[in-house]
Amino acid sequence: MIPSDSIGTPQGLEGERRFDAPTLTWPEDVLGFARLLSNYAETGLAMHLRKGFAFRARFPMRTLVLAHPRHLYRVLRSHALNYPKDRDYEFLRPLLGDGIFVSDGDLWTRQRRLLAPEFRPNAVQRFLPGMVENVGSLFAEWDRAPGAARDVSDDMMRLTLWIVGSALFDSSFRAEAEKIGHALELCLTQGTLQMMSMGLLRPWMPTPGNRAAQAAQRDLDDIVRQVIARRRATGDGSDMLSRLLTAKDPDTGTGMSDAQALDEVKSLILAGHETTSLTLSWALYLLSRHPDVEARLVDETRRVLGGRAPTAEDLPKLEYTRMVLSETMRLYPPVPGVPRRAREADRFDGIEVAAGERIALSIYATHRHPEFWTDPDRFAPSRIDAVTPYSYLPFLLGRRACLGEHFAVLEGILALAMIVDRYRLERVDTDAIATRPISTLRLARPLRMRVHPRGTVSTFQHFGPTGI
């Protein structure tokens, strides 16, 4: 997890270079679309390797697909105002309302300013004890059935929900956080299906999936409203929600309405748990296939932690843990692609962009492109590639970059280091796990592992073949 600041400014991206941006032929387009539906990340990468860094698809809608860092820089940074989040995010609106993830314009600026202080590098350190406590609760579950096969990807999902839930509402609200997470997941999956059906499945249709999502959304709103009402009534609490409810915009002196707070709480839980959970699951998966990397990581965590809970002082010493997470997110960026829309016509590097044109940024393809990474599909946390600016952006960069990056980095390092220090995780089967991109880059099937406390680890080594 290289924090975005260390990416530096995009020097070297200027200069003359022409890109053709060929339009796919109809067979390529239609076949590509079928593949796209099943796995847009892999299909996008294959298309970029064949067609170049920029190409155009026409089916089912005209889209300019970009993967070169200089184009990502243009869309996300230098000309970001011309490339807002747009219609592609509308499917989230019934769920997240005007929350920060989907809003734009003045409202977004105001909300980002109100929320940002909670997520600064120094500010997120105060969540460390809560994170450690939640990891400890997961360990208590693991210790009740040592060696039993578990769905570790589900464990990571619950853990990251607890963590974001206790940061927002204190740990006493863990049960609520879990209910909220499940309801969000249901609504999100249904929303994604609606979006991918290209109009065939509408939110108002009385299908079982739609009805379940609507019920989940009502429950969700009720739970969060009750929490907000309790906080307003008592006015106490040291969690993030209490501070958000009293935060005032420095310019206008106004605070957040309950309706806005409801949307922000849902947005933070949605944006703040699945991404981190997927990073941890992919990291554990990769470690199970790379015993050499795992051994080095164990060495670091034993040296730095040796079985005790981490403190803020330990974090800089967990450098290899950080490198493992960074490399995991290069290979498996939790958000593998990002859509935008051109407000006005634009022209760069020989590419003409029409006003209103849909743009797709292939983060997954940029992260695995041989022009920027040696042996790009190899898991190599110690790789020494000089990172081209805007070739590595799991948290995105620019104006709409992830708000929770420092929170996620802290959480990821703590959780991975604590897990590896205390347990050896052994895959139940050794088959490779494919990617299943929805909005996030999910694992195509559960990561089933046996969890052995270190010290009582069976001598049976069950590593899969190396390679991804």
Ligand code: HEM
């Ligand atoms: C490894 C973990 C994470 C990754 C890889 C990640 C990645 C991203 C990415 C790529 C975006 C931009 C999405 C887009 O434009 O479509 C984003 C936005 C966002 N993320 Fe994260 N995220 C992570 C964890 C978190 C956490 C823990 C939180 C909060 C607790 C969070 C809060 C947000 C918010 C609020 C936004 C919207 C920002 C805005 O539009 O102004 N994220 N994240």
